[in-house]
Amino acid sequence: MNQRRGYCLSAAIIALDLLLTPFGWLAAVASLVWAGGLGEWATRKKLGAVPCTGGVSRSQRRLEACYRRVMAKAGEKLPPFCGEVEIYSLPGQQVNGAAFGRSIGITEGALQLDDHTVEAIIAHELGHIAHGDAVLNMVLTANIFSLAGLLVFWQLALGTFWLIVLAVALCCGVRFGYVSWMLTDRLSGLLQRVCEGFRSVCVALVQILARAAGRKGELQADAFAVELGYGFALCRFLERFADQPQPGRDLFDVLYSTHPDSALRADHIRRRM
Secondary structure (H helix, E strand, C coil), X not given: CHHHHHHHHHHHHHHHHHHHCCCHHHHHHHHHHHHHHHHHHHHHHHHCCEXXXXXXXXXXXXXHHHHHHHHHHHHHHCCHHHCCCEEEEECCCCCCEEECCCEEXXXXXHHHCCHHHHHHHHHHHHHHHHHCHHHHHHHHHHHHHHHHHHHHHHXXXXXXXXXXXXXXXXXXXXXXXXXXXXXXXXXXXXXXXXXXXHHHHHHHHHHHHHHHHHHXXXXXXXXXXXXXXXXXXXXXXXHHCCXXXXXXXXXXXXXCXXXXXXXXXXXXXXXXX
16 A cells, blocks of 8 residues: 555545445546546646757756666566656756656756755655656546535535526516515525535635645655665755655645655655665
8 A cells, every 4th residue: 555555545535425425426527537547647737847858958868867777676566557768857946856757857956956856856856756746646636626616616506596586577477576585685694604604614624735745655656766875865855855845726736735844854854765
């Protein structure tokens, strides 16, 4: 379970979608589509990722060379269903990396470091792919947006229902007094607030679950890098660039901001070496 925890948890969430909710098949289909490739493509587009395979610039060729060395060490540690993992460079001077599902992105700022540290970052991101953490994030994201879309649909359906009732009543000559109009308006507003509150609670709950799963995933990805021989370089990297600010600008960013404290990660790596 621990070696493929993200994939196992993703399968469990999709199974629960199908079994526990009347419209869960919508969330299940959205999860499969988003985690099956659409989410990965959208994330790379959002971050402005540039493929490095056969790159023309010096930095792209260097990143691809680092990636090839790490892949040679990873060998059969990656699950076969991941296919060929691709490497991308990301714009920006922030020193960081990201796993998108079946591809990895390394920022231009990280490429200013030495080759061994860059390889350590790549090894860490490969650990996320090996354990399915990026897929789990995409499944959680798809469930959030499916739930939000379903609630919006019910709000629209409720509003349409009240308009139809009002139109039919007016056509039949029924007169609505001020009291009945107020009751109808209050009831509609109450139902809308209940739906919005329920949506906020669900989003907050999934964010908490994503952060909890991300904390475990980060430690396991660090352990994966240690297995490949990058423990010292990764530990040094964490101590040098500890806890850079990564503000969550929207729900998409928050779901990908799951790193635990760098000191905790460095201590965990030392114990694994």
